[in-house]
Amino acid sequence: MMCPQLTVSGWLDKWDDHHSWNHGSLADHSRAFNPEAFLSSKENITMGICVSKPSVRHDYNEDYGRNYGADTAQASSNTSSSDSEWEQSPPHSPRQPVAADIPDRAKDKISALRESYYRSQMSSNPNLLDYAKNILDNIEYRQSNIDTLQLDAQNLGSLAAAYNTSFSQLNLHCFDSRIAFLDHLQSHNEPGAWRGVFRLNPPTLHHVAVDVRNHSNGQKTLIVLEPITAYKDDVYPPAYLPGYPQLREEVNTRFRGNAKMSVIETDAQRSWHDCVIFSLNFALCAYQKDSAFDSLHEKLAESGYCFPGNEDSRSRLARGIELIDGKQVLPAVFYKHAHSRGTVTAVANAQPHIANDNVSTNRSSSRETLNERAEAFRVHREGGDPENYSMSIESSRARKIRKALESQ
Secondary structure (H helix, E strand, O other), rough: OOEEEEHHOHHHHHHHHHHHHHHOOOHHHHOOOOOHHHHHHHHHOOOOOOOOOOOOOEEEEEEEEOOOOOHHOOOOOOHHHHHHHHHHOOOOOOOOOHHHHHHHHHHHHHHHHHHHHHHHOEEEEEEEHHHHHHHHHOOOOOOOOOOHHHHHHHHHHHHHHHHHHHHOOOEEEEEEHHHHHHHHHHHHOOEEEEEEEOOOOOOOOEEEEEEEOOOOOEEEEEEEOOOOOOOOOOOOOOOOOOHHHHHHHHHHHHOOOOOEEEEEEEOOOOOOOOOHHHHHHHHHHHOOOOHHHHHHHHHHOOOOOOOOOOOOOOOOOOOEEEEHHHHOOOOOOOOOOOEEHHHHHHHHHHHHOOOOOOOOOOOOOOOOOHHHHHHEEEEEEOOOOOEEEOOHHHHHHHHHHHHHHHHH
């Protein structure tokens, strides 16, 4: 389904979330990806299966390449065998368990999904059943893979529908393209708030969340929530993920100043294939913390920036887009599923006042801080040494599939 390409402008295909795997994850540390070494290698720069090889001097705004990982690689059924192997090969053998001791909390989520799966055999959506079976078959053997990502995208509407049913004011919409999102934005003008998850740059599979306000004066503001990092300025040439420059241009062209946009870079995802579930979680969190977003939207509508101060370290301007450091501004609940312990630590350092905030979103669950959540879902490998990797997002996926099955 995907067509990876490794060019100078597309090196982040390989980089993705590997840039933090030195801190520890389910990945094989002996194979940790080094972006500096990659960029210095002429072989890696020119390697790829696609015919075109963009010049190293072309504008990164025009073609950032792919996303940091496979969740932004092209969706295509016409991949070569080597293409398929590169895409679908996980860090570990498919039948080799990567975790000798899955965290108890994760086991509970998996067991609950398994029970729901068997109860739903005769009555539920067959696509959801296939989705659930894939997760149950693979959860003990590896992180999410390309099949998981495709199933996430295919079933996103069903997952969102279950939450819209539970929360009447959520107003969550899913779109298969950036253009479909913009069409909806342009045609729906009633004042109020809504959220979306959309595919940023088809045919790549990367998804992002967006929180939208239609203001009473006819103005619109949108805050995009990026699961990884939207812009890299510590590489040459600096670059946006493909889709962001186009989104900025299309917003400007369609709305002629009546719509303003900012992007929050969360840096929560450090895997290859989890952008859909992270984005869905961000949309739900934006609804839960709507008062915090109301304030950001008000400033964005007034000044064109969520953080208008020139010296404000919480945001920066890159080629016409305000980029906000999510670790400095987002409530703790946005990082409850963060893969890397380093990310959780960075959030705590940037916002020490939220260290004791409750990140539990289940009314029947006990209170839990961000640090406690990270510890509860921390993966242990054989030998008992803890990995600096949280399995929380896999558990979140299982919970959301179960909710969708039970809402059928």
